Amino acid sequence: MVTPKPSLSSVTPYVPGRSLESVYQEKGIRAIKLASNESLWGPSPKAVEAARQALDQLSLYPDPHFVQVYELLGAQNGLEADNIIAGNGADELLELIALTFAGPGDDVMYPSPSFSAYHHGTLLTGANPVSFQLNPEGAPDLDDALARLTPHTRIIYLCSPNNPTGGILHQDAWNHFLSQLPDSVLVVVDQAYYEFVDDPTYADVRRDILESRSVIMVRTFSKIYALAALRIGWAAAPVPIIKALYTNRQPFSLNRVAWMAAQAALLDQDYTIQVRQSTLEARTYMTSAFVSRGYRFWRSHANFITIDVEDDAHKWAQQLELRGYVTRPATSFGLPHHLRITVAPIPILEGFFRALDARC
Numbered sequence: 325m326v327t328p329k330p331s332l333s334s335v336t337p338y339v340p341g342r343s344l345e346s347v348y349q350e351k352g353i354r355a356i357k358l359a360s361n362e363s364l365w366g367p368s369p370k371a372v373e374a375a376r377q378a379l380d381q382l383s384l385y386p387d388p389h390f391v392q393v394y395e396l397l398g399a400q401n402g403l404e405a406d407n408i409i410a411g412n413g414a415d416e417l418l419e420l421i422a423l424t425f426a427g428p429g430d431d432v433m434y435p436s437p438s439f440s441a442y443h444h445g446t447l448l449t450g451a452n453p454v455s456f457q458l459n460p461e462g463a464p465d466l467d468d469a470l471a472r473l474t475p476h477t478r479i480i481y482l483c484s485p486n487n488p489t490g491g492i493l494h495q496d497a498w499n500h501f502l503s504q505l506p507d508s509v510l511v512v513v514d515q516a517y518y519e520f521v522d523d524p525t526y527a528d529v530r531r532d533i534l535e536s537r538s539v540i541m542v543r544t545f546s547k548i549y550a551l552a553a554l555r556i557g558w559a560a561a562p563v564p565i566i567k568a569l570y571t572n573r574q575p576f577s578l579n580r581v582a583w584m585a586a587q588a589a590l591l592d593q594d595y596t597i598q599v600r601q602s603t604l605e606a607r608t609y610m611t612s613a614f615v616s617r618g619y620r621f622w623r624s625h626a627n628f629i630t631i632d633v634e635d636d637a638h639k640w641a642q643q644l645e646l647r648g649y650v651t652r653p654a655t656s657f658g659l660p661h662h663l664r665i666t667v668a669p670i671p672i673l674e675g676f677f678r679a680l681d682a683r684c
């Protein structure tokens with residue numbers, strides 16, 4: 325039988341958070357999912373309506389480059405539409421970046437523990453994966469990354485806020501880091517949780533993009549916009565980088581429903597502001613609730629908090645599931661004693677903490 329190319333021998337499929345359907349099928353429990361950092365506030369009703377209307381045109385191919393969304397993203401982020409590429413989720417873009425810029429003989433670096441797409445994308449290209457550590461805040465340790473730089477380094481992925489720890493890159497440290505890098509190294513800053521950060525020292529990379537540094541910023545509609553099911557994310561970079569990515573992206577990787585919903589979501593900024601406010605309030609509530617119970621955890625700038633349960637996190641997740649809450653053991657991140665929990669509306673969190681307290 326034919327076998328896949330040897331460079332894929334160590335590639336394993338992504339381990340997703342447990343779905344509500346599988347919990348119901350296995351246990352007959354209608355649970356609440358706090359496992360995948362989705363927004364429990366849901367999408368803007370205007371985005372839902374736009375998605376419904378898009379169903380009237382299912383027979384037509386989608387626009388490969390829906391200019392209205394590019395212009396809105398550009399205008400709302402101080403960028404030009406030409407600096408932007410959308411993709412089938414941030415996932416597609418993170419992989420596309422690796423496939424476009426790295427290959428056998430290159431080193432691709434990423435923090436660990438962090439989002440698995442960087443490791444996965446690296447292996448797909450046949451490049452050499454090089455991981456570096458997090459700092460005590462749970463953010464990529466930029467000094468450690470610099471220390472591991474080699475003449476073969478081609479891409480450095482950074483996640484800010486970092487999944488699963490929630491730490492962010494700070495502006496001063498970022499500026500210093502970039503000043504130490506040759507422009508032949510591409511830095512990818514995954515900002516999937518950007519909208520939940522309220523720290524004024526959070527590193528903004530847009531100026532570097534406008535100054536044509538080799539920097540790509542990646543965002544998603546899956547988190548604050550709550551459109552995870554539709555699969556739409558976007559990236560911004562200097563124009564030559566965007567053009568290179570386009571040569572590799574499938575023309576119709578974004579569907580019409582996603583385009584229309586994303587456009588409506590971007591236009592409904594009042595709703596986004598409300599969701600952000602509620603998420604930050606709930607995160608404060610959740611932080612205090614974990615502190616008062618004596619759990620150890622990284623202070624999170626995202627819509628999740630990852631706690632140290634000092635025990636087998638799978639066991640805890642199973643016990644919580646029986647009480648109706650699906651959480652994410654961080655085992656696949658290399659943290660078998662940590663549990664990641666999505667920030668949710670406070671009434672849901674009250675129920676979650678009752679379940680946590682009554683767990684044994």
Ligand SMILES: Cc1ncc(COP(=O)(O)O)c(C=O)c1O
Binds near residue numbers: 412414415439514552
């Ligand atoms: C850090 C990070 N980047 C990217 C993604 C993927 O986003 P998308 O749903 O747009 O593919 C996730 C999803 O959880 C994530 O945590």
